[in-house]
Amino acid sequence: MASSTIPPNRIAVIGGGGNVGAAAAFALIAKGVPAEVLIVDVVDKAAQGQALDISDASFLEPGICRKGSFQEAGQSDVIIVTAGARQQPGEPRSNLIERNYKIIKSIMDSMQPIKPSAKILMVSNPVDVLTHIAQKASGLPVSQVIGSGTFLDSGRLRNALSEITGVSPSSVHAYMLGEHGDNQFTGWSSARIGGRPLLEHPKMQGVDLDGINEKIMRKAYDIIDAKGSTYFGIGICAATLAQALLNNTSQVFPVVNFVEKYDCYMSWPAAIGAGGVEQAFDVPVNAAEAKKLETAVTAIKEACAKYD
Numbered sequence: 001m002a003s004s005t006i007p008p009n010r011i012a013v014i015g016g017g018g019n020v021g022a023a024a025a026f027a028l029i030a031k032g033v034p035a036e037v038l039i040v041d042v043v044d045k046a047a048q049g050q051a052l053d054i055s056d057a058s059f060l061e062p063g064i065c066r067k068g069s070f071q072e073a074g075q076s077d078v079i080i081v082t083a084g085a086r087q088q089p090g091e092p093r094s095n096l097i098e099r100n101y102k103i104i105k106s107i108m109d110s111m112q113p114i115k116p117s118a119k120i121l122m123v124s125n126p127v128d129v130l131t132h133i134a135q136k137a138s139g140l141p142v143s144q145v146i147g148s149g150t151f152l153d154s155g156r157l158r159n160a161l162s163e164i165t166g167v168s169p170s171s172v173h174a175y176m177l178g179e180h181g182d183n184q185f186t187g188w189s190s191a192r193i194g195g196r197p198l199l200e201h202p203k204m205q206g207v208d209l210d211g212i213n214e215k216i217m218r219k220a221y222d223i224i225d226a227k228g229s230t231y232f233g234i235g236i237c238a239a240t241l242a243q244a245l246l247n248n249t250s251q252v253f254p255v256v257n258f259v260e261k262y263d264c265y266m267s268w269p270a271a272i273g274a275g276g277v278e279q280a281f282d283v284p285v286n287a288a289e290a291k292k293l294e295t296a297v298t299a300i301k302e303a304c305a306k307y308d
């Protein structure tokens with residue numbers, strides 16, 4: 001490609017030789033994000049193969065895709081990290097911490113010096129804890145290191161609520177909160193449709209709320225049971241977040257961000273833009289949700305403390 005046609009922004013996908021990274025890179029190209037997408041992986045052949053395959057998808061779009069190095073990743077505008085072990089059937093995400101802690105530390109070291117304005121988007125699990133670890137190891141400000149959090153879970157929730165209410169998922173304002181893991185919970189009391197509390201919607205009367213919550217929580221396990229891993233949904237989520245960071249959209253997403261009120265990284269709504277986290281929100285919770293929130297925060301803090 002002629003150098004004049006190289007897009008102005010660079011997005012690195014570390015772990016891009018694997019399923020989630022490749023899905024994120026493909027989603028960036030398919031969404032038409034005008035960026036040079038670098039595929040970086042410890043397995044060189046996997047990075048090369050995915051980059052070649054995804055570059056075939058880029059000829060109609062402004063983005064380009066190629067294999068890259070850890071040093072180039074460190075100089076990128078957005079660094080998406082999908083590297084590491086994934087869940088086996090039935091395995092909780094929290095189990096992955098032992099395996100993925102060292103991988104994330106070594107990736108942050110390999111990228112040094114990291115561009116001071118870079119934004120890191122963590123996707124590897126357990127994503128709440130690994131975002132904390134990545135921020136410490138990268139040396140970047142907390143506002144510039146975020147994680148995909150409960151964005152995907154909240155999308156699953158919005159789809160489920162759309163089926164019940166008949167309203168488009170984009171007009172259902174509801175979040176899965178706390179942790180992208182077994183301690184996540186639905187923010188029923190703050191959920192809204194058309195400016196009204198969701199739970200007042202006529203079609204929500206008599207609905208089994210715990211059943212919906214359980215269905216959302218189980219979905220990743222069901223997909224992993226059936227096909228070994230989940231990647232299309234998270235791929236589009238990662239690409240959407242990278243786009244928000246590059247285009248300074250200030251859209252609100254439930255991402256892993258450092259929440260002052262609870263003094264930890266956790267999955268909670270924040271406005272995302274060029275600086276990373278641009279605005280934080282104090283989402284109201286009722287008494288039952290506050291208990292679940294406390295459980296999630298305690299679990300994340302305990303896991304983080306082990307690796308500080």
Ligand code: 6V0
Pocket residue numbers: 014015016017018019020021040041042043046082083084085086087096100103106107123124125126127148149152180229230231234
């Ligand atoms: P995968 O297909 O095994 O890919 C992982 C990739 O990471 C492989 O290509 C490895 O070679 C690579 N890798 C391992 N170590 C390193 C390293 N040190 N440097 C660079 N690359 C390395 O797994 P998959 O893509 O399915 O999952 C990746 C991660 O995403 C896992 O931790 C999953 O649990 C996590 N997911 C997170 C989701 C979320 O919502 N946050 C959703 C789905 C999966």
